[in-house]
Amino acid sequence: MVGDWRVSLAEIDAMGRKAARGAGFSWGMAEEAGRAARWLAAYRLPGPEALVAVLNQVDAAVPEHAPRIDDDVWYCNAEALCPIASGAALSDRAEAIVQGGSFRLGPVIWPVLVVPFLCRAARDLDCAMTLSGGDFLIHATREGPVARDWWAVTMPLSRELLVTRTMESPGELRRPGPDAHVLPVALWRRLDHFAQRTYAPATEASRRAGAGAGLIDRD
Amino acid sequence: MRLARMGSFHPTRLSFMQSLLRRLAREAWRFERGCWEIDDKGVGHAVYSVRGPARAYSLVCFAHDLPDEMRSDRVIATAWDATFALFDGVPTQNDIDRLARNVPKQEAGRVSDDELSLSRANRSVRLFEYVVGCLAEGRQPDRAEIDAVGYLMRTTAVYGSGKFGAADRVKIAGRPELKGPFQAEMLSVWLTRSFTLDLVEHMARVRGGAQAVAIDPVLRRRFGVGNSTGLGMAPFLINHPVLLNNWIMAREEALARVRTLAGADRDNVAGFRAALARATENVELWQSEHPVQKQKLAGLRKDLDTLTVRCGADASFTKPQPWNALWLWAEGALSLEGQELLVSLLLEPQGDLVDDLADCMDADEDAAFRIDGSMTTPALRGILAELFDWALAVDYDAAPNCARFWYVSEEKLEPRLGERVSEEGAEYEQPLSTGRDSAQMAADLDDWQGELSVAAFLLAHPEHRHTARRAQIAARYPYAEIRDNLISSDLMPIDLLRCKLSFFGADRFDPRSDRWVRICMYRDAPFPHEILQAPQ
Numbered sequence: 214m215v216g217d218w219r220v221s222l223a224e225i226d227a228m229g230r231k232a233a234r235g236a237g238f239s240w241g242m243a244e245e246a247g248r249a250a251r252w253l254a255a256y257r258l259p260g261p262e263a264l265v266a267v268l269n270q271v272d273a274a275v276p277e278h279a280p281r282i283d284d285d286v287w288y289c290n291a292e293a294l295c296p297i298a299s300g301a302a303l304s305d306r307a308e309a310i311v312q313g314g315s316f317r318l319g320p321v322i323w324p325v326l327v328v329p330f331l332c333r334a335a336r337d338l339d340c341a342m343t344l345s346g347g348d349f350l351i352h353a354t355r356e357g358p359v360a361r362d363w364w365a366v367t368m369p370l371s372r373e374l375l376v377t378r379t380m381e382s383p384g385e386l387r388r389p390g391p392d393a394h395v396l397p398v399a400l401w402r403r404l405d406h407f408a409q410r411t412y413a414p415a416t417e418a419s420r421r422a423g424a425g426a427g428l429i430d431r432d
Numbered sequence: 433m434r435l436a437r438m439g440s441f442h443p444t445r446l447s448f449m450q451s452l453l454r455r456l457a458r459e460a461w462r463f464e465r466g467c468w469e470i471d472d473k474g475v476g477h478a479v480y481s482v483r484g485p486a487r488a489y490s491l492v493c494f495a496h497d498l499p500d501e502m503r504s505d506r507v508i509a510t511a512w513d514a515t516f517a518l519f520d521g522v523p524t525q526n527d528i529d530r531l532a533r534n535v536p537k538q539e540a541g542r543v544s545d546d547e548l549s550l551s552r553a554n555r556s557v558r559l560f561e562y563v564v565g566c567l568a569e570g571r572q573p574d575r576a577e578i579d580a581v582g583y584l585m586r587t588t589a590v591y592g593s594g595k596f597g598a599a600d601r602v603k604i605a606g607r608p609e610l611k612g613p614f615q616a617e618m619l620s621v622w623l624t625r626s627f628t629l630d631l632v633e634h635m636a637r638v639r640g641g642a643q644a645v646a647i648d649p650v651l652r653r654r655f656g657v658g659n660s661t662g663l664g665m666a667p668f669l670i671n672h673p674v675l676l677n678n679w680i681m682a683r684e685e686a687l688a689r690v691r692t693l694a695g696a697d698r699d700n701v702a703g704f705r706a707a708l709a710r711a712t713e714n715v716e717l718w719q720s721e722h723p724v725q726k727q728k729l730a731g732l733r734k735d736l737d738t739l740t741v742r743c744g745a746d747a748s749f750t751k752p753q754p755w756n757a758l759w760l761w762a763e764g765a766l767s768l769e770g771q772e773l774l775v776s777l778l779l780e781p782q783g784d785l786v787d788d789l790a791d792c793m794d795a796d797e798d799a800a801f802r803i804d805g806s807m808t809t810p811a812l813r814g815i816l817a818e819l820f821d822w823a824l825a826v827d828y829d830a831a832p833n834c835a836r837f838w839y840v841s842e843e844k845l846e847p848r849l850g851e852r853v854s855e856e857g858a859e860y861e862q863p864l865s866t867g868r869d870s871a872q873m874a875a876d877l878d879d880w881q882g883e884l885s886v887a888a889f890l891l892a893h894p895e896h897r898h899t900a901r902r903a904q905i906a907a908r909y910p911y912a913e914i915r916d917n918l919i920s921s922d923l924m925p926i927d928l929l930r931c932k933l934s935f936f937g938a939d940r941f942d943p944r945s946d947r948w949v950r951i952c953m954y955r956d957a958p959f960p961h962e963i964l965q966a967p968q
Binding site: 219220221222223224238239240241242244245248255279280282298301302304305306307308309333334337389391392393409411412413414415416418 | 542544545593594595597598599600601602603798799801802803805806839840841842843845848850851854855856857860863886887890891894895896897898899900901
């Protein structure tokens with residue numbers, strides 16, 4: 214299992230969704246996972262790579278990694294927060310951030326996966342938000358993500374993250390592209406390993422009736 | 433938005449094949465068959481290219497020598513009579529060599545983001561052999577034999593939008609010619625049709641030598657491209673609610689525009705009657721062995737007789753809002769098949785009035801993806817009460833109301849439909865039970881004691897996240913939701929297929945069971961060499 218594999222953005226979305234479902238996310242949350250991985254890949258950021266790492270860590274313990282919200286401070290019952298569940302919850306509360314609220318959460322696994330949620334909210338609500346913690350600093354603007362140090366935003370764990378409204382967003386704005394994403398074959402297979410759990414094993418009945426082809430398909 | 437009606441749709445002038453051909457002709461695209469390297473056994477490759485104002489596209493075709501015992505339309509097949517890729521531009525020999533290593537393998541191969549679609553087709557063995565035989569002997573095939581099948585080859589899958597490594601939709605969505613839904617796939621099928629006719633003439637020349645003749649151009653038009661579609665396509669309309677909304681909205685808006693016309697001018701009446709006559713001929717030739725479709729066809733033929741009588745007298749078009757009067761009459765006088773065919777007929781002569789709507793049928797699905805967490809839970813419950821009332825009253829514990837489950841098979845990674853009582857695997861159920869899921873969310877909303885925001889509700893109930901998204905989409909997009917129980921024992925999956933295929937522009941729907949259907953595409957349509965010029 215060596216070598217690189219080129220995948221389209223649509224394949225990342227579909228595979229990410231199935232893999233997240235396979236790891237135990239609800240369908241609606243799994244949709245968020247696929248979209249987030251795809252979104253990052255379009256910006257040449259490690260979307261599927263981050264998602265694999267998250268699924269490895271939260272596998273079969275998804276609820277424990279979901280945020281518990283105690284006023285403005287978010288924590289969880291596991292060692293670190295899931296960025297998919299956290300990102301979705303932040304997206305759901307984006308209006309509160311726009312109105313000046315802030316949230317403190319951590320530690321967070323692969324915090325870059327939170328960025329797509331904030332950027333989509335920033336676009337839909339025409340505003341900007343900042344996600345910061347230690348060396349991790351990224352602005353979610355309606356045009357896309359803005360950062361000064363793109364290496365620092367791909368850290369595997371952030372001790373604490375602060376989410377606030379942004380007045381200024383200095384740094385380099387990234388633009389999305391349609392290009393395929395290149396990743397190690399082994400990593401794609403790992404996603405597929407999770408996705409396989411969503412497929413029903415074939416039975417004689419399903420082979421016979423499932424697709425509905427009982428007739429001879431020649432003429 | 434009931435399945436019985438959607439399963440009675442017919443293609444209209446807003447269908448994707450029709451709008452594609454209008455654009456290519458309007459923009460004076462150029463056409464050439466750049467390469468034909470097919471040997472005496474019918475094996476080799478060919479390239480068909482079209483060039484528009486800004487870009488060119490090429491169908492790269494691979495013809496194979498497929499033993500009869502390997503020919504299967506099932507998605508599980510591993511070999512085909514012909515395989516294809518739509519290339520973005522005009523391919524070099526290197527591109528063709530690369531595609532030759534991958535395209536014939538289909539799912540087991542890999543294409544690149546220079547490719548916009550990947551597809552395959554099998555021969556209609558009977559008609560292909562018959563036509564080769566006729567032409568080789570220097571005579572034309574019999575029209576009735578052609579009409580009985582309608583195509584030389586049928587595609588068994590046309591993959592686009594990033595599948596198997598092909599270009600993502602994002603790459604082409606900004607191009608005017610491919611912005612509309614499935615335009616790349618429709619272009620690929622149109623060029624495939626030319627290939628099938630060229631191939632049958634080639635094989636006739638091999639067999640008959642100097643004696644062989646080409647197909648008469650009038651007869652040539654009677655060949656379309658067949659297609660065999662199963663459950664794999666069924667979840668699409670459910671998984672793309674905004675896109676579905678935009679398709680239906682365009683169709684409804686077009687119908688509304690025609691119905692509000694104050695009068696009917698002579699050209700429009702003549703155009704309508706001509707369309708009615710063509711439709712009558714087409715329905716005469718439309719065959720199906722499926723009991724449900726046979727019954728629908730009998731009703732449709734009766735409808736056409738009734739409609740022809742109703743529209744025979746000029747007086748019926750001289751009253752105010754004559755098209756609206758016709759429509760209101762049809763709602764009481766015709767079956768669903770007849771009413772939906774009338775939609776197509778009403779639009780047919782009104783190109784100036786409705787064709788712009790073809791530009792509104794794509795969708796920015798990402799713009800509708802984010803859930804509004806600031807919505808109150810009573811507001812979300814209110815959406816369900818208003819727009820999902822059809823779903824809330826159903827008792828999903830009763831066996832017929834939850835008889836089926838949608839799943840994806842491990843063996844072929846394709847959507848399937850299982851019987852909940854008698855089959856294993858319900859724990860793998862896909863989120864396509866829209867009615868039951870909305871009823872379950874409504875029940876949990878009724879019991880909700882927490883903070884009155886959707887954000888708080890979904891934090892406690894992540895299992896309702898996909899349903900909350902659907903509900904909010906349905907509130908913004910009136911035609912996003914199919915208002916039927918998709919796991920009911922009386923679900924006819926072919927209704928989903930027919931709706932989608934009618935938007936493609938397909939006709940002669942011939943269900944082979946309740947879950948797969950044969951169709952014909954581009955029958956009677958012009959060929960590229962007839963409406964496009966050769967390159968300058």
